[in-house]
Amino acid sequence: MYRFSSVIFRSFATTALLGTLAYAQAPAAPAKIDPNSPANIGRAELVQYLDSIAAQDTATRHAAVAALSSRAEAEDRQAVVRKKILSLIGGLPERTPLNAKTLGVTQANGFRIEKILFESQPGFPVTALLYLPDGKPAGEKLSAVLIAPGHGPAGKASDYFTAATFARNGFVVLSYDPIGQGERLQYPDPSKPDASLASRPTGEHGEAGLQPSLIGDAISRYFVWDAMRGIDYLSQRPEVDPKRIGAFGCSGGGAMTALTGALDTRVAATAVACYNTSFDTLLASIGPQDGEQSIPGFIAAGLDFPDWIELVAPRPYAAVATYSDMFPFAGARTTVSEARRFYALFDPASAGMPSASAAEAAAQSHPTAPALNIDTPNAVPLTARLQFITGPGGHGALSPIMGNIVGFFLRNLQPGSDADHPLLPPPIPRGAPTGLPKDALQVTSTGQVATSYPHAETIFTLNLKHAAQAIPSSRPVLAGEKLAVAIRETTGAKAKPGASKQESATQSTKTGEFQLETAPNVNLRGTLSVPPTAGRHPAVLLLAPESIDADNPRAQANKAEFEKLTAAGNIVLAVTPSPSPAGTDDMKSPILGPFYLLSLRAELVKHTLVGMRVDDVIRLVDALASRPDVDASRITAIGSGHMGLVLLHAAVLDARLKHITIDHVLSSYHSLLEAPLPIGASEDIIPGVLLHYDIPDLAKALGTRLTETEPLKGTDDLSQTSTPLETLRNQ
Structure with a gap:
């Protein structure tokens, strides 16, 4: 079994490499890059060229989706898209025993928190927290929500206030650490194990994704599989109704929730926050942001953000967006607009009915107040399968619209509940929660899987094993054509x-530039x-x-x-x-x-x-x-x-x-x-x-x-x- 720390020490043999890693150990704010600088003209040209290819691909895709006119055609597209995505990411691992353990319990106000460790693959632990509401009647099975955190180093701990809100509204919640976050660093600094040699979560994700790519896999397969095994775990809990499990995530967690809802049909309701947009707007603004969000060949395969929503149809879906998000709101609006037409082929209520007030709200190019379904001039009932929940603020500013988010899950997972009046806390405070033991949100004894379980698998070791299966043992040596x-x-x-063809000027250029x-x-x-x-x-x-x-x-x-x-x-x-x-x-x-x-x-x-x-x-x-x-x-x-x-x-x-x-x-x-x-x-x-x-x-x-x-x-x-x-x- 691979022992992570010893191999890292052996690989840092040269002075130059140690210098590089010393820099990597101290995460710094990203440098502000001037795209208009003469030094960046080459990048600007290449980006524009690549984006023009993407624009052609997305336009072709948009026309194909626009031509769909029946539920049967929509279902055919879903089958094709799902098959494409699974092929692009390298398929999914084998489902194996979870070997789940409860490593501790903490009582909080209105719920208790269990420290959970389960294996999404053999020897590959996932650290998670299970929130169980107090006062559950004996024998009653509850609805549940899987929560994936955004790209913060704290991982699941950063979602405490959100998880607590859901728990106080009667949901069992499983909040887990994604790969490279919280207690699951793949590249921990041997001298400071809670810090990453890859600087930050997006660095962890990018680094972990390089080697799977060499064998035709996308790092996304590992991320979404962790989430799907989380659904497996919830389904096995005696407190949970396996037919009423939802998924929610914001930012990077939104990306993983989008994939999970699309690929796991057991997810009964999906809400994705601060992630949905369109590639046309994303590429023109902040560009691709992370390895697990950027599947090689995705756009070339005729895919775009709306496909993540459309694969979920007709299951309930809430696209959640903020007006000043770094993921362009304009892209979210156009994506939901397309998805609404797709959903309407399954659920006519998602199209809504003409309404003067809805048309007035949809006409606002720069909305400022919380709103529902402003992608369409029609009034869409809250019971419709597709909802667009929007509000003011920047990336991750969900407090003004948290009531609508929780209400969406109440309405779809807890029939008969008062979905219009969810229990909401005061404005979410910053910093660690008060009133809990210091280690209440920590699952492992050391705070890191790598040090608590030094023989555990990593993405690196799992990929080596998968490569041994994927690369033909008798691959012929290619030559010639x-x-x-x-x-x-x-x-x-x-x-x-x-x-x-060469210009005459090129053929006659003399010494110089x-x-x-x-x-x-x-x-x-x-x-x-x-x-x-x-x-x-x-x-x-x-x-x-x-x-x-x-x-x-x-x-x-x-x-x-x-x-x-x-x-x-x-x-x-x-x-x-x-x-x-x-x-x-x-x-x-x-x-x-x-x-x-x-x-x-x-x-x-x-x-x-x-x-x-x-x-x-x-x-x-x-x-x-x-x-x-x-x-x-x-x-x-x-x-x-x-x-x-x-x-x-x-x-x-x-x-x-x-x-x-x-x-x-x-x-x-x-x-x-x-x-x-x-x-x-x-x-x-x-x-x-x-x-x-x-x-x-x-x-x-x-x-x-x-x-x-x-x-x-x-x-x-x-x-x-x-x-x-x-x-x-x-x-």
Whole structure:
């Protein structure tokens, strides 16, 4: 069994890596990134390009849904969508015994809290709190609600006041810690176990999602399975009516509740807060935010936010939104509007009836007061299956509308109750609850599963086991056209050698700044050096992570290499591949690096950074080969780190690259799969790659066309700053 702490200590062997982790241990507020900065022009271009692909996909999807005209057609779509989602996330694990334990009980005002530990998978504990209302008549079974918390480090403890409100209204509540939150850190700091080496929950989620992606899984499968096993646990409790179990969550908890309600038909009522929006509005504002919310290929598969609601139909669903949320309210409104038409095919009451007052409320572009169903000009009865609960405030500001939320669950899970007058506490205070023992909301003895149960499974170890089943043991080594097809299918690379047309200006550019458009409004920027002598010259493509004129040792090393190659009589082109220039972005964690969120955005539309950069290289070779002063039979390329991995893929697809020289490149994706804590790996991730090929297959295919030095293992620091060119090492 894998022992987490000892492996972490062994993997932190180098001074550079320890420096990186020291930074990771101290979470800082995200830096404010200026998207209009000249340094970010390349990112802005690439984001716009990717978003234009997403817009085409969502428009096609919207038209398909709009064409549905019967319940039978809607049910057919539900079946197709559910199958697609399960395929995209890698399916669901096997249902195994929960091995549930009660580790303590605390009496509170109006309810008691049981400390629960259950296994969602063998040896994979979930820490949870069960709230049981006082005064339940003997033999009576109660309705229940599963609550998933938002992306706070406290996990389930942050939902105490919400859970208490539901309990005082007669619900059994199971509030649990999602992966990477509360007592379930996947990457605890050995020197401070309640802190994460991945900085914060979104860093934990992103880091945990890298390795499952390599075998075609999404981290979402583990998140939603935890929730579904929570439903299993509630169903087994003698106090609970298994036919009256609902699910609620806000923010990141809303995301998990959306998935749970959609994929688990036992959920009798679902309310999702501060998550529903549309990809058209999300991508144009804050962009993708987290690994479990960004399933690779989701948009490309013809899916969008409304699908999470529409899969629930005709079961009761409340979409909950606040007017100033970071998840755009305009997107929530359009999503619910579409879902209302879909729901109406099952439940005509969800469409409502024409009403002057409802039309007046729906006409408000900037509402300010709590409201119901302002997505439609019709009056929708509270008994309709689809409700849109909205109110003032920013992200997570639910206090003004908590009565409507609790009322929704009372109405649908407690028939005959006074749903119009739920019991509500005073405005929710900040900080820890008073009147409870200090450890009342802590399940494990140490406060972390990793230290209380050091031999427990983690996402890392579970993924290794799943990989052993998923990767064919006798997978043939691909070569030739079969390898090329596999590269294109997995990376999303599309460029064909010689297919791009070159402008005369590109063909005649002399020494100085270089620019090439490789996709609509996406430009590559670099530096070109042309010898003064006439005739055809060998050409070298130097793939660099930033401008060779940048003021740092890595850029200086690349410039030295550029000048040496120029002096040897070569035409030399030094270019930063997409995004060019690289620019910056919010880092969910330093160990994920500055390209993680961009990778999520690309993967949603079935692109990858590796694939787009491979296209860049092929089009750059087109540009060089078309020049009258280049000997097209002598084009070579040089790259280090992430750039070298791009060249490995490009050279397999483009035989015009007669030789590539690379260093400090990941040696195999399988070694990355086996790394307990990958550092700086997000640029290299290709979803599903290990189901088809690995890096040694690329090297074998290139044979003598490849010179490689100092390959890196998955346990090494892969961040670009740690992988300089050989010239830097020799200075």
